[in-house]
Amino acid sequence: MKKLTALLAILFLAVTFGVPAGAQTVTAGDIEISNPHARAMVPGAKVGGGYLSITNKGKADDKLVGIISTRAKSSEIHQMSVNNGFMTMRAVADGLVIPAGQTIELKPGGYHVMFTDVAEPFKQGETVKATLTFEKAGQVDVEFAVSGANAMKMDGHSGMSDMSKPQ
Numbered sequence: 001m002k003k004l005t006a007l008l009a010i011l012f013l014a015v016t017f018g019v020p021a022g023a024q025t026v027t028a029g030d031i032e033i034s035n036p037h038a039r040a041m042v043p044g045a046k047v048g049g050g051y052l053s054i055t056n057k058g059k060a061d062d063k064l065v066g067i068i069s070t071r072a073k074s075s076e077i078h079q080m081s082v083n084n085g086f087m088t089m090r091a092v093a094d095g096l097v098i099p100a101g102q103t104i105e106l107k108p109g110g111y112h113v114m115f116t117d118v119a120e121p122f123k124q125g126e127t128v129k130a131t132l133t134f135e136k137a138g139q140v141d142v143e144f145a146v147s148g149a150n151a152m153k154m155d156g157h158s159g160m161s162d163m164s165k166p167q
């Protein structure tokens with residue numbers, strides 16, 4: 001039975017963190033954005049996380065300075081870290097540097113896009129349009145593919161709307 005449980009857990013992780021079908025790749029100047037995706041939000045949730053990877057193929061650093069989406073009243077770039085077992089997150093105030101020749105991953109547990117005051121929770125199967133602004137590459141339209149929700153608390157957003165409730 002234990003083996004089966006472990007196997008199911010592995011399958012679950014594979015599904016959760018697998019690349020969704022039809023993942024988008026967008027190029028703007030030296031910047032390449034791939035696999036923008038988000039998780040479905042539970043009904044009533046106001047906060048959603050967005051994930052993507054950004055590659056700078058140029059010889060100069062660039063910087064992600066902002067993101068907007070019509071689906072959220074405000075969208076920010078956040079950094080999550082774990083301190084003494086507690087997850088904390090804060091806005092990346094001065095923009096996220098994408099060093100020349102490197103890829104920065106925005107993924108659960110690290111950097112991510114945070115959509116706040118979302119009027120209609122993201123639903124599995126839809127896409128959430130957003131525009132990223134880079135210092136050098138300029139504005140880039142992306143579509144976050146929404147995959148199924150999961151019970152894991154890795155992105156910390158599920159508890160954001162009510163911090164007083166124990167998880």
Ligand SMILES: [Cu+2]
Pocket residue numbers: 078079089112113114
């Ligand atoms: Cu966040």
